[in-house]
Amino acid sequence: MSTFHLQIVTPDGIFFDGQAQRIRLRGTEGDFCIMKNHTDFVTALSTGVTRIILEDGTVKEAACNGGMVSVTKDITRVIAVTFEWAESIDLQRAQAAKEQAEQNLKDATNIKEQKLAEAKLKRAMTRIHLAQD
């Protein structure tokens, strides 16, 4: 199968730089998938599971949060806020984060706090979901 150049960068460094067959991401408008010869495309990302099919057909999953993706003819760049491969997720930490977020959600006194807690809860749930698979 034909492949394209995929790069995943976050503030913690470059997570992936190489050829991929396919990548599925969650954008603010819903899930979408990018393959070779995709039209030039830019969109913002939300929190969700990212699924990448590498050159040799292996499937890799990761928790991806925020940022944007930019597709050009030569390169597809995922510029994420946080990015964690499924195998490197610390389940205990994710569960602790989930509990903390739930507590925060209960204690929230204004909409801003509530939104922050909700976003945190969503991130934690994504990570737990991935780690348990």
Place this chain on the structure above:
Amino acid sequence: MAGASMKDIKIRIKSVESTMQITKAMELVASSKLRHAKERVEKARPYFTTLHAALTDIAYSNTEFASPFIAKREVKKVCYVVIAGDRGLAGGYNSNIFKAVETAAGSAAYSVLPIGKKSVEYFERRKKDLVTKHYANVEDVNIGDCFEMGKILADGFLKGDFDELYLVYTNFVSMLSQVPATVKMLPVNYDEEYAKQSGPKNLIQYEPSSEAVFDNIVPQYIAGMIYGGLSESWASELGARRTAMDAASKNAGEMISDLSLKYNRARQASITQELTEIVSGAEAL
């Protein structure tokens, strides 16, 4: 009395020696942390450059681009994000950054988002408007905190709390040279003339729209800039501390050799005096 001054000198040497131990230890700690800090700077750089490139691309993608983040407003109030250290003993590191803020701000009113204990203390003492005092520990500020700041600042800008946003940090040029720098973050630099001239360059599909994507990533862009500045500043602080401590250790070494010379002289003088006393005593018999 020669004996008492000998004792004084000895106490002094001991005290300088213990100070030198501290300065040496601090120098070592700073050196080892500096390596990690420099790695962090290198790691964060690709993210930031790509984000910046993407943002510029979007802004110049069509001629009719409009976003509240690029609109220039009459500047009534400015906000500065000031990154300084948590501790002193780093040469001019902290005071240089505050001087840079004072020069940039002039006499106009401004608010501050201080990062680092020294920064919080400095602006609190001067009774400036502080956005938050939450980030008083520069070593513990992580990327998540930066995104929070990005959100707070972008919201503040949209609400009209301030009309321009600057980042004041220290650029890590080399081990020996760290220079304070001021960068404008909001409104995002946008040249209308250039946009008109260049025209629509390529047909990129934006979802849902170029404006929506742009507004969505601006807070992240601010966060990325703060994080970049933070990494640079942290490396600079350690570099400055290392240099300062190196100089202090050298000075202490000089002082010790100076004092040892004095001590030996005093010792010799007291021995000579004792000898003459014995000799003259024997003669008197």
